[in-house]
Amino acid sequence: MKKILCMALVVLFAVTALVGCTKKEPKDAKSKGVMTHAEYMAAEIEAPVVIETYVQAKQSWWENKATLYTADSEGAYFIYNMACTEEEYAKLTPGTKIKVTGFKSEWAGEFEVAEGATFEIEEGNYIASPVDLTDVFGKDELIDHQNELFTVKGLTVEAMDDGAAYWYSYDNSGEEGSDLYFKVKLGEEVYTFTVESYLCGADSDVYKAVKALNVGDTIDVEGFLYWYNGVNPHITSVTVK
Amino acid sequence: MKRLLLTALALIMTAALLPLAACHGQKGLPEFRMPEAFDDAGEYEITFWAKNDTNITQVNIYKQAIADFEAAYPNVKVNLRLYTDYGKIYNDVITNIATGTTPNVCITYPDHIATYITGENVVLPIGGIMDDPDYGLGGEKVRFDAPKRSEVVGKYLDECIVAGEYYALPFMRSTEACYINRDMVEKLGYEVPDVLTWDFIWEVSDAAMEQDSDGNYKVNGQKVLIPFIYKSTDNMMIQQLRQKGAGYSDDEGRILLFNDETKALLYEIAEHAEKRSFSTFKISSYPGNFLNAGQCIFAIDSTAGATWMGSHAKHHDIAQDSIVEFETVVRPVPQFDPESPKMISQGPSVCVFNKRDPQEVLASWLFAQFLLTNSVQTAYSQTEGYVPVTEKARQSPEYVDYLSREGEDDDLYYSVKLQASKLLLENADNTFITPVWRGSASLRDAAGTLIENTVRSVRRNEKVDDAYMQKLFSDVTSLYRLDGGSGTNVGKKEFGPLSPTAKTLLIALAAAWVLIGAYFGRNAVKKLAEQRRTNSI
Numbered sequence: 001m002k003k004i005l006c007m008a009l010v011v012l013f014a015v016t017a018l019v020g021c022t023k024k025e026p027k028d029a030k031s032k033g034v035m036t037h038a039e040y041m042a043a044e045i046e047a048p049v050v051i052e053t054y055v056q057a058k059q060s061w062w063e064n065k066a067t068l069y070t071a072d073s074e075g076a077y078f079i080y081n082m083a084c085t086e087e088e089y090a091k092l093t094p095g096t097k098i099k100v101t102g103f104k105s106e107w108a109g110e111f112e113v114a115e116g117a118t119f120e121i122e123e124g125n126y127i128a129s130p131v132d133l134t135d136v137f138g139k140d141e142l143i144d145h146q147n148e149l150f151t152v153k154g155l156t157v158e159a160m161d162d163g164a165a166y167w168y169s170y171d172n173s174g175e176e177g178s179d180l181y182f183k184v185k186l187g188e189e190v191y192t193f194t195v196e197s198y199l200c201g202a203d204s205d206v207y208k209a210v211k212a213l214n215v216g217d218t219i220d221v222e223g224f225l226y227w228y229n230g231v232n233p234h235i236t237s238v239t240v241k
Numbered sequence: 242m243k244r245l246l247l248t249a250l251a252l253i254m255t256a257a258l259l260p261l262a263a264c265h266g267q268k269g270l271p272e273f274r275m276p277e278a279f280d281d282a283g284e285y286e287i288t289f290w291a292k293n294d295t296n297i298t299q300v301n302i303y304k305q306a307i308a309d310f311e312a313a314y315p316n317v318k319v320n321l322r323l324y325t326d327y328g329k330i331y332n333d334v335i336t337n338i339a340t341g342t343t344p345n346v347c348i349t350y351p352d353h354i355a356t357y358i359t360g361e362n363v364v365l366p367i368g369g370i371m372d373d374p375d376y377g378l379g380g381e382k383v384r385f386d387a388p389k390r391s392e393v394v395g396k397y398l399d400e401c402i403v404a405g406e407y408y409a410l411p412f413m414r415s416t417e418a419c420y421i422n423r424d425m426v427e428k429l430g431y432e433v434p435d436v437l438t439w440d441f442i443w444e445v446s447d448a449a450m451e452q453d454s455d456g457n458y459k460v461n462g463q464k465v466l467i468p469f470i471y472k473s474t475d476n477m478m479i480q481q482l483r484q485k486g487a488g489y490s491d492d493e494g495r496i497l498l499f500n501d502e503t504k505a506l507l508y509e510i511a512e513h514a515e516k517r518s519f520s521t522f523k524i525s526s527y528p529g530n531f532l533n534a535g536q537c538i539f540a541i542d543s544t545a546g547a548t549w550m551g552s553h554a555k556h557h558d559i560a561q562d563s564i565v566e567f568e569t570v571v572r573p574v575p576q577f578d579p580e581s582p583k584m585i586s587q588g589p590s591v592c593v594f595n596k597r598d599p600q601e602v603l604a605s606w607l608f609a610q611f612l613l614t615n616s617v618q619t620a621y622s623q624t625e626g627y628v629p630v631t632e633k634a635r636q637s638p639e640y641v642d643y644l645s646r647e648g649e650d651d652d653l654y655y656s657v658k659l660q661a662s663k664l665l666l667e668n669a670d671n672t673f674i675t676p677v678w679r680g681s682a683s684l685r686d687a688a689g690t691l692i693e694n695t696v697r698s699v700r701r702n703e704k705v706d707d708a709y710m711q712k713l714f715s716d717v718t719s720l721y722r723l724d725g726g727s728g729t730n731v732g733k734k735e736f737g738p739l740s741p742t743a744k745t746l747l748i749a750l751a752a753a754w755v756l757i758g759a760y761f762g763r764n765a766v767k768k769l770a771e772q773r774r775t776n777s778i
Contacts, residue, residue: 046700103701108526114697115523170558173297175323229530229559 031122034099037074041111049104049113053077054126055096056149057224057236060198061089065115067198068092069147069224069234070100071128076147078226080107081115088121097124110227111146130222137231138189145225150233153220154241155184157213165213177202180210184219193221196234209238217241270362275373276599279314279382285604286318287345290333292589294545295325296556298624302617310611313384317604327353327589331682338363343594345605351401351674352682354408354592359679365593368407370606378610387610392633400674401590409590411630412612413621415545416584416665416672417476419575420529420657423568425449425460425538436579437572439481442469442539443509446518449538465536469519470528472542475689476585479675481506482688484577489688494678496723498688499714507695507713511705514696523693524700533557535565541574543587544626544661553651571660573668586672588627619643623653626661635666683721690717 030036034052035043043049053070060067066084070077079100084092092098102117130151136142137152160167166182168174170192180195200206213219223235289307293299300323307319322344324330331353337343338360349357357364371390375382379389390398397411419437426433429448434441446468449460458466471477478498482489485506488497513519522528528540529549540550549556551569576582591612593605611617618634621627623643629635644663648656665672675681694713699705718724 046697046702048701103697105524107524108530169295169325171295171297171556173293173295173300173323174325178323229526 031099037072037077040077040104041075043104045104045106046114047104048102050099050101051077051113052097052099052122053079054124054128055092055094055098056128057094057199058089058092059196061086066092069149069199070098071148072126073128076128076145076149076224078110078112078147079117079119080105080112082113082117082119084119091121095125095127097122097126108228109230133225134186137186137191142225142231143227146227148225149222149236150225151220151222152186155186155219155221157215157217157219158183158185158190159215163215165215165217166210180207182210182213184221191231191233193223193233193235194226196226199224199234200236206235206237209240210235213238213240270595270597272362273365273370273595273599273602275370275376276603279376279603279607280600281316283600284316284318285601286320287601287605287608288320288322289608290322290324290330290344290347292324292327292330292348294625296548296624299621302620302624305620306611306617309616310385310608313611314604314607317608319608324348331356345594345596345601346609347592347594348412348589349409349592350682351403351409351590351677352685354401354403355677355679355681357592358403358408362595364408365595365602365606366406366408367410367593367606371407376603376607378613383607383610385611385614388613388615388631388633393613393631394635394669396669396672397586397630400586403677409592410609410613412589412591413545413627414586414588414630414665415543415625415627415661416586416668417473417480417541417574418544418547418626418661418664419572420532420540420542420547420550421570421572422532422535422538423570425535425567428460433570433572434579435572436582437539437575438579439509439575439577442575443513443518445538446513447516450516450518460538461535463536465531465534467517467520467525467531467537469513469539470521470525470531470537470541471519471692472522472528472540472546473689474521474523474692475685476587477541478503478506478688478692479685480574480583480585481577483673484583490676490678490681490684492676492678494676494680496684498684498691498723499718503691504707504710507691507710508705510692511695511699514699517700519696521693521696524696527558529554530557530559532569533565534559534563535567544665545588547571547626547658547661548624548655551655551657553655554657555652555655569657571657571664573664573671582668582671584668584672586674588630615639622662626658626665628662628665680723680725684723687717687721687723690720 030052034050040049040051053072055068056071057069058066059069061084064083064085065081066089067081068079070079082100098119099122100113100117100119102113105112105114128149130149131145133142133145133150134153136145157165160183166180168178168180170181177197179197181192183190183192195207195210218241220239220241221235222237223233226232226234291303303321307321310319311317327350330348334343334347334357338357343363354364371378373380378393379387397414401407401409401411421433423433426445429445431445449458449466449468451459453459457464479489482502485502487502488500490496490498510519528537528542529546531537532540532550533552533554548554552564552566557564573582574584591609593602593609596602613631615634615637618629618631619637619640622629629640634640644659646654647659648654691713695705698709703709
């Protein structure tokens with residue numbers, strides 16, 4: 001009986017230990033009153049939202065308004081023209097945890113925290129790893145990854161209408177320093193990708209890399225899955241194979 | 242010792258003030274004097290900051306204009322810098338005034354010039370130069386077929402008067418237009434009138450909101466519909482106020498925007514925003530995209546956006562398969578009194594910045610003048626729903642022929658674009674501009690923000706009542722610093738941040754004052770102590 005009891009206890013301990021090992025603590029448990037990413041996505045347009053998230057990249061600052069790409073371990077957010085002084089903006093380095101209070105909005109298909117949100121910096125740091133969306137491009141579920149840092153591999157650079165590998169602005173009406181537009185083919189689909197000049201200016205590696213592309217090059221890219229009347233990725237890195 | 246200390250302090254202060262005066266506001270540039278003759282021997286390089294509507298054809302017209310001008314003046318090189326946003330040009334100019342690196346020629350708005358001229362001799366006043374017999378408009382020594390002053394549309398030229406002086410030439414003019422999906426209006430049982438009224442547009446927009454049991458809007462069979470979208474809500478408020486005869490601002494810069502009529506207009510806008518029959522560009526995106534997708538009935542945007550409007554628009558940035566087929570008609574913006582229509586006059590002007598070398602300024606002036614030649618005026622006006630600013634170009638056979646060919650194709654003769662241009666030509670006498678003074682650009686922003694905030698608040702289920710309006714007026718006044726009274730100290734941002742050098746000098750100046758204060762303070766205390774001691778004895 002003693003032996004059976006001992007064995008039962010050993011089994012119980014072992015099972016408990018195993019359960020303990022497989023139970024995954026959320027990387028960033030939310031504070032009281034803060035939405036999970038799923039709750040944020042489920043919120044109605046113009047509903048008040050409070051999120052805790054981590055700065056992944058800064059797009060721009062102007063007249064005390066900051067635009068950010070952010071993420072937590074559950075998903076990503078785009079924060080448009082958040083109230084932010086220049087001094088505060090300097091503190092928003094990649095990885096910085098912020099609590100953002102504002103309203104959810106949608107602009108041309110892009111879900112975002114609307115202009116005028118406020119924020120406070122919190123303790124914590126997190127940088128998201130790019131999610132590989134090579135097999136997801138062209139599928140309906142792509143939108144589930146909106147604003148995430150992503151990678152797509154094995155793209156072929158397609159010619160713009162005039163045969164060039166890239167254009168300054170969408171119709172080539174820009175110049176050095178303007179957004180870069182280039183087309184890539186994945187499977188049978190052709191997509192237009194953008195190097196957003198506020199996010200990655202003319203001095204950035206990706207800006208230079210895109211300008212060095214040739215039609216027919218095979219490339220891997222990394223960027224943020226921005227949306228403008230459909231997918232409109234903002235590319236942050238290009239690697240020629 | 243005392244004298245020595247005071248002298249030292251005075252020197253520090255003078256040293257600190259001199260560079261400040263020189264760097265901030267670019268003081269010290271000499272007033273421009275017209276040279277006796279243009280110098281053909283020297284080499285001149287000038288910079289032209291140009292705005293385009295993200296339109297490659299417009300960019301190519303600028304490039305051609307530069308090439309043609311350089312052919313006439315081979316010793317002048319014009320460098321082109323492209324912008325697609327007036328606000329960005331404004332901010333860059335402000336920054337460059339502080340550093341003395343303004344462009345030579347710049348596309349601009351008179352509202353912006355009002356701020357630029359805060360610096361002494363920064364922008365070239367052209368009132369007298371225009372009439373110079375040699376190098377003025379159409380002057381004898383000008384090497385191209387420039388319009389004479391009398392050939393520039395007087396009303397547009399007068400729009401370039403700032404603080405009593407001409408500081409710019411008009412370049413193109415446009416107004417706003419209402420682009421209408423006529424099919425949907427008629428499906429709802431209405432006819433599009435020649436002149437829209439606000440009552441009509443609100444009534445049709447509200448009527449369009451009826452949905453079927455599946456949640457589709459009956460008028461378009463889609464899940465998405467915003468019947469009425471306004472692109473520039475600052476213009477919306479300004480035009481509504483003008484049509485009502487209500488206050489906005491006066492020539493002295495007195496702010497009249499925050500009045501009861503404004504409140505009444507906002508209440509009406511709120512009513513339709515609540516029904517979701519009205520929205521704005523800032524809240525929902527480009528009106529043209531919704532219009533072309535059959536998700537909007539009345540899209541109000543600039544006539545300079547006409548090539549983005551309609552089923553057959555040359556430009557669009559939504560998927561081709563989401564564009565629906567419908568008839569587009571173009572009308573002036575809605576009116577309160579259709580018998581007396583009023584609409585805004587807008588469009589780019591061009592100014593010349595002053596420099597130390599009068600020959601460089603003359604070269605810049607000549608290039609600015611070149612932008613008024615028929616070749617540039619007719620070509621650029623045909624890229625969008627613009628109109629030329631010279632009678633010379635308007636009456637040219639080429640332009641007359643262009644206007645007569647409306648609808649021949651969906652490119653150069655695109656019907657919607659030509660309707661938009663004709664709308665302005667026919668309503669030239671019904672256009673107006675708002676008073677220009679330092680800070681008028683901020684007041685314009687404030688007018689739009691009143692509408693944007695009201696619409697947002699309604700969508701967020703906030704109560705829009707008198708208390709709300711009071712707070713809104715107060716918040717917007719504060720945001721745009723409109724409480725200065727007379728417009729001399731108004732604006733979100735008039736000059737860029739001080740340079741580190743200027744900051745250092747200011748700190749030095751403050752330190753000098755602290756030292757002076759400490760010195761005199763110490764003396765005063767000493768004196769007081771001596772006095773007390775004397776008294777106590």
